[in-house]
Amino acid sequence: MPKEETNTTRAFQEPEKGLENSSSSVRLKAALAVGTAPDPRFIDKLIERCAIEPEFYVREMLTWALTRHSPSTTVPRLIGELRSRRAQARSQALHTLSKIQDRQAWPAITRALLTDADDEVARSAWRAAVVLAPEGEEPRLAEVLAAQLGRGERETQLSLSRALIALGEVIMPPLRAAMTDPDPRVRRHAIATERLLRDPDAGFEFAIEEAKRIVVLGTTSKEG
Template sequence: MTDSSRDTTALLGEALGAADPSVRLRAALHAGTRPDPGLIDPLIARCAVEPDFYVRDMLTWALTRQPPERTVPLLVSVLNDDAAPPQAHAQALHTLSKIGDRSAWNVIGPRFLNSPDDDIARAAWRAAVALVPDGQAPALAGTLAARFGAGGFERRRSLSRALAALGAPGAAAAEAATHSPDPRVVAHAEATLRLVADPDAAFDDHVAAAWRLLAPGAGVDVAEDAVVESDAEHPDDAAEHPDDAAGRSDGAESR
C-alpha cells in the first residue's frame, strides 16, 4: 500500500465516525465503490455502533464489496464474541446473508435463531435461509416453524418471509403448524401459507384473513395485527440501492 493509499484509508476511517450521518454515509459509499481490505476492520467496527439505518446498510454494502475470504472470517469472529453488542451480532448476520458464503453456516445456530432480540433473530433467519446447505432446508424450516405465534408483528412477519423464501420446505412446515391447538400458531401458519401463494400482497392482509377464518373464538382482535409496513422492515433495500440511500440519509438520524 502506498503512502497515498494509507492516507485515504485513514481519512475514510475517520469519516466513518463523523458526527454528520451524511458524511458517514458517503464514507461507506466510497469504501464500497473503491474496495480496500484495509477498511474491513473499521467498517465492521462501525456496524456495531452506527445509529443510522441507511448508514448501517451502506456499511453492509461496502463489506459485500470487499474480498470475502478476508471479510467472512472477521464477521464470524464477531458472532463468536459473546461480549459483542447485540447490534454487532445483528449486522454481522445481515452482512453474511448478503455475502452468501455458505462457509459461515455453522455459526448460525440456535443461539441466534431463537434469540429474544428481534433484530438478531430476524437477521439470523435471513442469513440461515441464504446460507442453508443443500438438504438441510427441511430441518431449518422445522426450527423456524417452532417459533410460530411468538413475538410482535414485525418478528412474525420476518419469520413468515423467511419460511416463504425456503420454498417447499417452508410451506410444508407451515402446513404442519396449521394443526396446532394454539390459535396464534394456526393464524401465523395460515398467514405464511398465504404469503407463499401471494408473495406480493401485504403481510397484514394475510394475517387479517387468517384471523377471519378462525373467528369467532380466536381470542385476538384482528386490529392488533393490522400494522402498516414501514421501511424499517426492508433492510435489504438500502444496501441494494446505495445511491437512493445516500439521498434519503441527508436529513437527520434514522431509526
C-alpha cells in the same frame, strides 16, 4: 473552504477518521469512499462501526463497503461478530453475511442465533439462513423457523413468514403441525403463512385477517 466541504474531503482522504465523524453524512461518505476503493486495512473499522452506527442508511453503506472486499477476508471476521454481546453487532454481521452470500458462513448460523431473544438479530439470522443454507438443509431449517410462529409483532411475523416461504414446499409439514397448536397466535401465523405460500399476491395483512377469522370460526365450531 466551508466546514462541510472540508469534512467531505477528509472523509475521502482519511476514511478511517471519517467513519467516526459526528456527522452522519460524513460517515456515509467515508463508507462510500472505502467501498469505492476497497482496502483490507479498513475492514476491521467497517465492522467495528457496524456494531455501533445509529443511522440505518449509514449501516447499509457500511455493509455495501464490506461486500466490496474479498469474502476470504471479511467473512471470518464477520463470523467472529456473531459471538458479540452487542445485539446490533450480531444483527448487522448476519445482514452483511446475507449480502455476501458466501456459504462458508453457513455453519455459523446456529440455532441460538435463529432463536435469538432480540427480534432484530433473529430476523437477520432468518434471512441469512435462507440464503446460505446448502441443499438438503431446508427441512431442518424449516422446523427451527416454524417453531417460532406466533413470535413478536407484525414486522417480526412478516419476516418469519417470508423466510419460511422462501424455503418452498418443505415448510408444509411443520406448518400443518403449527396450524393445530393450542396457541391461537401460532395458529393464525401458520395459517397466514400457508395462505401467502399459495397466493403471494394476497398480502400479509389480508392473510392475517383471514387467518383470524378461520381461528375464531374453528374455535366456535369446537365449542358448539
